[in-house]
């Protein structure tokens with residue numbers, strides 16, 4: 001479980017996050033939605049310590065991340081898997097080496113254990129056949145799947161996915177979404193997904209957090225979101241064309 | 249001036265973090281080895297070609313400048329050796345490598361920055377500064393003196409070719425000249441400064457790449473800045489080292 005209390009972040013004069021309070025439950029996929037520029041990426045970056053917020057607390061199962069020194073932070077970071085918006089695969093490594101890298105750096109597994117883990121994870125994302133390829137030889141969807149494989153290979157307790165569906169066709173999006181949800185349930189981990197995609201919201205949004213202009217505007221479940229009368233949220237859902245598609 | 253101090257300070261802090269204790273030695277060893285192989289082998293060809301012409305030109309120019317009958321022709325060999333060892337091999341090679349390796353390092357690291365690969369390393373709890381920069385700097389500092397020694401031999405060999413194929417100096421005089429009054433200290437001085445240059449030509453572009461931001465366009469600019477700045481710093485360092493150790 002990840003809890004956020006009173007989180008503020010400004011860049012210069014510009015206040016990007018205002019008093020964010022949220023609780024992301026273990027064993028569930030929590031979705032963060034909101035318009036472009038509303039502060040979603042900034043929020044996740046604050047949570048994992050890539051950016052330092054101006055104020056607030058972030059608790060990883062009760063452990064206050066922002067109060068920690070470098071060493072303790074490192075210990076928490078080892079429990080975090082992160083899928084970047086553009087995958088951020090290491091392009092001087094093959095698919096297999098990318099997935100093995102966190103194991104090399106973070107664990108004391110034997111070579112045999114690493115081999116097994118890499119094979120298992122690649123199987124899981126259905127990329128066993130591509131293990132010798134370099135990132136430049138992969139399609140966008142394959143890159144995302146390698147990104148997921150790399151994020152989950154050291155068995156993280158917390159998984160962050162920044163727009164796992166951006167730039168993918170609807171079918172591939174569904175595959176990626178269900179993969180993320182299955183992994184969350186299988187391993188009973190805390191998963192945060194940033195998305196623009198209303199299909200994902202309805203498919204996998206067990207908990208949904210709507211960010212509007214840097215504030216947490218609304219939160220609820222995938223069932224509640226369709227009945228909402230919140231004006232800003234409605235206009236966000238409308239703009240995505242989701243409801244019109246369903247009705248039409 | 250404020251900008252200069254800002255960059256200097258940030259560069260120092262970067263270097264401090266680069267040389268903090270690495271977490272997994274086995275991985276660093278492998279990366280260091282790879283870097284040394286690629287640095288050494290990739291640069292060998294260009295260094296030999298440039299050095300042979302460099303030596304040939306120094307020999308011809310020295311000969312052209314000596315028109316007094318009182319100066320013996322073995323001076324040509326002597327001057328070729330001295331200029332090669334003291335200045336041309338260490339400094340010219342450093343400038344060449346600043347262009348070749350420096351731009352490479354800046355764009356490689358800069359691209360990793362803009363594609364969030366550096367963030368990915370940091371998330372995994374890896375010290376990205378040490379992981380990306382340390383092997384390159386150490387490899388260059390270890391390999392560059394060897395490249396410079398090779399350059400010295402090839403350059404003096406270039407002069408020898410001139411002695412062989414022209415009549416401006418006899419082979420005997422040239423060979424006598426290059427052996428005359430040889431001081432080992434000069435080689436030590438040259439190799440020490442080539443190690444310093446290697447540090448500059450890897451760490452300055454690495455700094456530029458590491459703090460690149462935005463787009464691929466920015467990476468290109470960072471790479472150019474890295475090459476220009478490291479070249480200038482090499483020349484300044486050359487002056488300072490020479491002033492301190494050769495007089």
Ligand SMILES: Nc1ncnc2c1ncn2[C@@H]1O[C@H](COP(=O)(O)OP(=O)(O)OP(=O)(O)O)[C@@H](O)[C@H]1O
Nearest residue numbers: 011014016034035036037038039040041042043196
């Ligand atoms: N490093 C930074 N320096 C200054 N401003 C920033 C920085 N990072 C983000 N911002 C600003 O913060 C705001 C929120 O950005 P953020 O990337 O969090 O949005 P987002 O919700 O993830 O948008 P998108 O859906 O387009 O990815 C934007 O207005 C952006 O300009």
Ligand SMILES: [Mg+2]
Nearest residue numbers: 040041042162
């Ligand atoms: Mg974003």
